Amino acid sequence: EIVMTQSPLSLSVTPGEPASISCRSSQSLLHSNGRNYLGWYLQKPGQSPHLLIYLGFNRASGVPDRFSGSGSGTDFTLKISRVEAEDVGVYYCMQGLLAPQTFGPGTKVDIK
Amino acid sequence: QVHLLQSGAEVKEPGASVKVSCKTSGYTFTDYYTHWVRQAPGQGLEWMGWISSNTGATNYAQKFQGRVTMTRDTSISTAYMELNRLTSDDTGMYYCVRDRHADYWGQGTLVTVSS
Numbered sequence: 001e002i003v004m005t006q007s008p009l010s011l012s013v014t015p016g017e018p019a020s021i022s023c024r025s026s027q028s029l030l031h032s033n034g035r036n037y038l039g040w041y042l043q044k045p046g047q048s049p050h051l052l053i054y055l056g057f058n059r060a061s062g063v064p065d066r067f068s069g070s071g072s073g074t075d076f077t078l079k080i081s082r083v084e085a086e087d088v089g090v091y092y093c094m095q096g097l098l099a100p101q102t103f104g105p106g107t108k109v110d111i112k
Numbered sequence: 113q114v115h116l117l118q119s120g121a122e123v124k125e126p127g128a129s130v131k132v133s134c135k136t137s138g139y140t141f142t143d144y145y146t147h148w149v150r151q152a153p154g155q156g157l158e159w160m161g162w163i164s165s166n167t168g169a170t171n172y173a174q175k176f177q178g179r180v181t182m183t184r185d186t187s188i189s190t191a192y193m194e195l196n197r198l199t200s201d202d203t204g205m206y207y208c209v210r211d212r213h214a215d216y217w218g219q220g221t222l223v224t225v226s227s
Contacts (some may be wrong), residue, residue: 040158049217096213100173
């Protein structure tokens, strides 16, 4: 199975400052159709996870443009241009290329 | 709007089975696969498998092979996940999720396995 890793595992950010999370996969997530099957999710405290980014860089409906995804192959990054208090929670990456679909361990983000 | 509504919390004894339902609305049920993801208390997310809402074909994570059964009822746009031979390690939140991109999630069903 494809193993997903994330760094850092925890992050404390000052509001208004940028933040960045890295996600790496043990195999390339680039499909023959040219798309990277990598998604980013945020699980706020006490809530279900929700989709932020799909196919590596596409923002899901309603996601603020301060969130952006980049990368290809095995290395991906989620960036928050200016962190807001509502962005606290655990961020997960997930590969959807091959079954079993696998998640990274999560990055816990809190506010300083 | 897309909505996935799951059944309520369950408490089961070790060795028992649990069946969780996921009633969908706001989209054509048979156009999307339904996936199931679980989360142990305080832990990360674990993919369990998927069912083709159209054909009923399934693909289970090896860890759950032989213990999990995913089904669906297209007449009521509902997917089901049944897990057998429960142990305390199965305690956690179970989510139904739309499609491989996991673009919509149910609210979760808490399953507690305890004697």
